[in-house]
Amino acid sequence: MANVSLNNIFKSFGKNEVIHGITCDIKDGEFIVILGPSGCGKSTLLRMVAGLEQISQGEIVINGKVVNKLEPAERDIAMVFQNYALYPHMTVFKNMAYGLKIRRMPKDEIEKRVRRAAEILELSDLLDRKPRQLSGGQRQRVAMGRCIVREPKVFLFDEPLSNLDAKLRVQMRLELRNLHENLGITSIYVTHDQVEAMTLGDRLVVMKDGYADQIGKPLEVYEKPQTEFVAGFIGSPSMNFFDAALSSDGRGVSFPGVASMPISENGLSAHKGQTVRLGIRPEHLTVSQTGDGVMQLNVDHIETLGADTLIHGHLGESDSGLTLRLAGVHHFEKNAVISLNISDDKLHLFDKETGARLGRGAD
Amino acid sequence: MVEHRPWLTALTHAVLIVGCLVIAFPIYTTFVASTHTLDKIASSFPIFPGGQIIENYRQALTVGSGEVGATVVRMMINSAIMAFGIALGKIFISLLAAYAIVYFRFRFRMTCFWMIFITLMLPVEVRILPTYKVVSDLHMLNSYSGLILPLIASATATFLFRQFFMTIPDELCEAVRIDGGGPIRFFFDILLPMSRTSIAALFVILFIYGWNQYLWPLMITNDEKYYTVFLGIKRMLDVGEGQADWHIIMASTMLAMIPPVFVVIFMQKQFVKGMTETEK
Numbered sequence: 001m002a003n004v005s006l007n008n009i010f011k012s013f014g015k016n017e018v019i020h021g022i023t024c025d026i027k028d029g030e031f032i033v034i035l036g037p038s039g040c041g042k043s044t045l046l047r048m049v050a051g052l053e054q055i056s057q058g059e060i061v062i063n064g065k066v067v068n069k070l071e072p073a074e075r076d077i078a079m080v081f082q083n084y085a086l087y088p089h090m091t092v093f094k095n096m097a098y099g100l101k102i103r104r105m106p107k108d109e110i111e112k113r114v115r116r117a118a119e120i121l122e123l124s125d126l127l128d129r130k131p132r133q134l135s136g137g138q139r140q141r142v143a144m145g146r147c148i149v150r151e152p153k154v155f156l157f158d159e160p161l162s163n164l165d166a167k168l169r170v171q172m173r174l175e176l177r178n179l180h181e182n183l184g185i186t187s188i189y190v191t192h193d194q195v196e197a198m199t200l201g202d203r204l205v206v207m208k209d210g211y212a213d214q215i216g217k218p219l220e221v222y223e224k225p226q227t228e229f230v231a232g233f234i235g236s237p238s239m240n241f242f243d244a245a246l247s248s249d250g251r252g253v254s255f256p257g258v259a260s261m262p263i264s265e266n267g268l269s270a271h272k273g274q275t276v277r278l279g280i281r282p283e284h285l286t287v288s289q290t291g292d293g294v295m296q297l298n299v300d301h302i303e304t305l306g307a308d309t310l311i312h313g314h315l316g317e318s319d320s321g322l323t324l325r326l327a328g329v330h331h332f333e334k335n336a337v338i339s340l341n342i343s344d345d346k347l348h349l350f351d352k353e354t355g356a357r358l359g360r361g362a363d
Numbered sequence: 364m365v366e367h368r369p370w371l372t373a374l375t376h377a378v379l380i381v382g383c384l385v386i387a388f389p390i391y392t393t394f395v396a397s398t399h400t401l402d403k404i405a406s407s408f409p410i411f412p413g414g415q416i417i418e419n420y421r422q423a424l425t426v427g428s429g430e431v432g433a434t435v436v437r438m439m440i441n442s443a444i445m446a447f448g449i450a451l452g453k454i455f456i457s458l459l460a461a462y463a464i465v466y467f468r469f470r471f472r473m474t475c476f477w478m479i480f481i482t483l484m485l486p487v488e489v490r491i492l493p494t495y496k497v498v499s500d501l502h503m504l505n506s507y508s509g510l511i512l513p514l515i516a517s518a519t520a521t522f523l524f525r526q527f528f529m530t531i532p533d534e535l536c537e538a539v540r541i542d543g544g545g546p547i548r549f550f551f552d553i554l555l556p557m558s559r560t561s562i563a564a565l566f567v568i569l570f571i572y573g574w575n576q577y578l579w580p581l582m583i584t585n586d587e588k589y590y591t592v593f594l595g596i597k598r599m600l601d602v603g604e605g606q607a608d609w610h611i612i613m614a615s616t617m618l619a620m621i622p623p624v625f626v627v628i629f630m631q632k633q634f635v636k637g638m639t640e641t642e643k
Contacts (some may be wrong), residue, residue, distance in 0.1 A: 052537050073543035085534035089556040098552070099542035146542075 001184055002063040003028045004049065010057035011044055013208075015266060018044055019210040029184045033201030037233070038192060041210040043158055046190045049077050050156050062153060063122045071103075078147030079156040082163065083137045086131040086146075088309075093127040096145045110149075113159035117148040120179070137168045144176075146184070148230060155187040161196060187336075194234050197220070207231045221311035224361035228288070228350040233278045237310060239348070240322045244278035246271055246349075253347070257315025258295045263344050271349075276358060279348035282310070282325035285340045297322055299332045311338070390620075397613035404609050416571045419614045428599040428611040435615045438595040441510075442574055443622065445591055448511035449573030450566050457517050457565075458558065461524035462550055466536065476525070483518040489580065495582055505557040505586040514579060518572055528554065529559050564637025567630050590621040 004026040011019040019041045026032050034042040047053040049060055051072035059066050067075045078099075093114055100110045118124045121141040131139055140160060147155055160176075161169045177200055180187055191197055194202050197204050198218045206214045206229075207219060214226040225231035232238045244255035250272035254260045287293075296316050303310040310322040311332060324340065332338065349358040356362065396404050397420070422428075423435045450604035465470075465474050487494075494513045515587030531554070534557070539549045580594045590598065596619065599612045 050537075050541060051541065072537075072541045079538075079541050081538065083532055083534055085532065085538040087535065087538070087553055089553075089559075091496040098544075102543040102548065146538075150542075331643065 003030075004061075004063075004154055004186060004188070005061040006045075006049070007061065008057070009045065009048065009055060009060065011041070011048060011053065012056045017210070019048075022205075022207075024205055024212065024215055025190065026186060027184055031180050031187045031189065031202045032205060033189045033191060033197040033199060034205045034207060035191060035194060035197040035201075035233070036207035040206075040207045041078045042190045042192075042207050045207070046079075046156055046158055046188060049104065049154070049188060051075050051079055060258075076153040077156055078150045078152040078154075079158065080140075080143045080147055080160040082141040082159040082167070084131075086142055086161075089166040091128050091130055092123060092142050093133070095131065095142055095269045096149050099146065099150050099256040113151075114145075117145040118145075120148065120182075121145050125279075136164050137172060140164060140172055141175075144179070148179075153186065155185050157187065157189040159191055162190075162191070162193070169196075176200060178261075194236065196233075205272060206233060208233075224357070225279075225348065226353035226362070228277055228279065229350055231350065233282075235281055237282050237323050239279045239281050242278045242280075242320055242351070244276055244349075246274050246276055248273050253349070256318035261342075261344070261347075262293050263347065268349065271330045271351075271358055275352050277350040277352055277355070279323070279350065281340060281346065281348075282323045284346040285322075285324050286340050287326065288339040288341045291339045292330075293341040295322075295340050297324060297338045297340055299334055299336045299338060301334065302330075302332060304329060313338070351362055366463045372613070380406050393613050396609060397617050399610060401608060401610050402608070405606070414612065419610045420618070423611050423614040423618065427595075428608040428615070431587065431590070431595060433590045433595055435592065435595070435618055437588070438590050438592040438615075439618065439622070441507075441589055442591040442593070444507055445510045445576065445580070446509065446570050446573035446622070449514050449576070450569035452511060452515035453517040453520050453569050454562055454565055456515055457520035457524050458555070458562075460521045461528055462554065464521075464525055465528040466546070466549075479518050480522050481518075482516070483522070487514070491578065491582065498583055504583045505589050509590070510576075510580055510589065510591070511582050514573070514576065517569075520569070522567065523561065524558065527558060531557065560633060560637035562637070563630055563633035567626055567634045570626050574623050 006024045006026075009019060009022045009102070010017065022045060024032070034045060036042045041147060044053060048055050051067065051070060051074075055068050060068060062075060062077075073214050074078075075136055087098065090098065090316045096114045096117060097110045100113065105113075115124070118127055121144060123138070123141055123145060124144075126134060126138060131142065134142065140163075143160070157176075161172050164172060173196055180200075187199060189196075201218055203216060204214075204218055204221050205212050208227075208229045214221055214230045215224075216224075221230060222234055228241070232241065242255040244253045246253055246268060247260065250270075251264075251269040252260045252262050253276075255278055297311070297313040298316070299311055299313045300321075301312050303312070306329070307327070309326045309328065311326065311330070312321065313324070324338070345360070350356065353359055392408075395409060395412050396414040399409055399419075400415050403409060403413060425434055425436070427437075460479065464472060464479075498504060498509050498513055501509075503512070535553055536549055537608045539553060544552065575593065576591065577593045577597070580589070580591045581597070584590060584594065592615065596612060596615050599615065600607050
């Protein structure tokens with residue numbers, strides 16, 4: 001039970017700076033997901049919290065105590081590794097008990113804690129097995145059991161589900177969520193999977209190239225992405241982007257294939273006449289049955305997923321591609337024209353140079 | 364590529380049998396020679412084992428041959444001490460050296476590794492004179508430590524363990540750190556048990572290597588108390604103009620072969636496992 005503060009954290013490997021100042025306050029019992037593409041520094045950040053990497057600059061505070069100089073074991077954290085890092089020659093029981101044994105906990109207490117953790121994780125029948133006799137999901141659970149028995153202040157997860165197959169991943173995701181609700185231990189979870197991030201996190205930290213582009217609740221991040229990168233990274237299929245021009249009064253926007261689309265909000269007057277990046281989520285477009293929508297999509301090809309239909313095409317005579325996502329099954333001929341509408345509060349505008357959000361909802 | 368043809372099967376078996384005979388024949392001759400009296404061997408070499416087996420072996424074990432003055436029991440104990448000392452010492456030192464090289468970041472780490480690696484190219488014989496000088500200056504001639512210590516450093520074993528350690532994921536080490544264990548715990552609780560099969564395989568090789576040492580004991584021991592078995596056999600042959608006790612020598616040779624054979628038989632399973640698979 002602890003809150004964790006990251007105060008302006010920097011990390012360099014030699015001359016190469018990989019994390020450029022990240023600040024984040026994590027409340028007691030919160031589930032924070034650090035999300036980003038590979039190589040963005042998210043694992044490094046987690047490993048700094050764990051104490052496996054030195055902190056080049058900044059402070060990590062756990063429960064009011066600066067832990068920069070403390071060994072991992074002294075920070076009272078537990079970590080689940082991507083490849084689980086179970087001790088291959090020890091039984092499940094010993095794997096879970098090892099950390100307690102090192103801490104010289106009395107035998108009966110160890111026994112009690114391991115049995116209880118095994119019960120929570122449904123591992124009770126497997127305690128005498130060796131890791132190699134377990135399936136991926138079971139190993140995953142043992143790795144979590146090893147953390148639970150320690151009753152640490154903070155749980156750290158380093159892409160724990162990425163070695164599992166898709167079905168198991170969904171199941172383990174739910175179990176993780178349940179576990180967190182039951183134990184209420186502050187958790188930091190690193191992943192590159194946006195679905196995991198959206199479903200598990202109380203808050204997300206979206207990272208890119210060592211910067212935290214946005215920190216916020218999952219829906220906030222989805223609805224008001226603060227940068228073009230975040231907008232493109234969250235959501236599947238990803239957002240459609242266009243180079244668009246704001247009209248001289250800031251009340252309309254035009255982009256290839258669309259002559260003009262009105263924007264009702266006022267916050268854009270500072271940017272009028274500028275070229276901006278316009279983002280539209282595939283799922284926010286609606287089909288106009290009467291054919292008088294603001295844009296006309298020429299269908300190139302269709303992906304039918306059952307629950308959804310993805311339609312890829314281009315706008316009007318231009319070559320600006322657009323993906324449209326419609327619920328349910330739809331049939332369109334290639335080269336058919338679909339008339340589309342979008343409500344103007346679903347438009348996302350970003351600065352062309354900096355990628356920062358413009359107008360409504362911008363920081 | 365394996366075809367099922369009767370004549371091919373016969374041929375393979377024939378080749379194998381011939382191979383076995385070629386290898387087994389000298390051993391058989393040795394055995395036959397160890398079961399006859401000296402006169403019988405000297406006159407016309409017999410083909411079948413004789414009746415002197417108990418007498419010959421008893422004499423070898425309890426009295427020894429001619430001038431040598433050490434019994435085969437004594438020599439075998441010496442050989443065993445040397446072989447165990449070398450095998451265990453080499454494994455211990457190599458484990459520690461490999462552990463340091465793989466898991467610790469210190470200055471000149473790679474230099475250390477390459478220096479160890481380079482010594483792979485130097486066989487014992489090349490560095491025997493300087494080694495002799497060192498051992499003699501340390502007053503370790505005619506002693507077990509003199510027999511064992513100079514042969515303990517092993518580039519091969521260090522290299523083998525290094526390669527094995529490098530296949531162990533870093534996360535295991537980190538998991539131990541998070542669980543609260545230090546380097547010593549990681550070594551004894553994780554690395555050592557995981558290296559078990561490699562250690563067993565190496566033990567077999569190194570035991571036989573130690574048992575078969577000849578040149579080094581020859582250099583540094585002249586006290587019968589420290590004769591190893593192969594050195595002893597060589598001494599039994601040094602009779603100048605006289606007649607060597609061939610029946611005793613052959614009996615000693617047979618006895619000298621037993622321990623390595625047992626080590627191989629008992630550790631065969633571990634040995635194969637250690638050579639072919641790694642526990643991960």
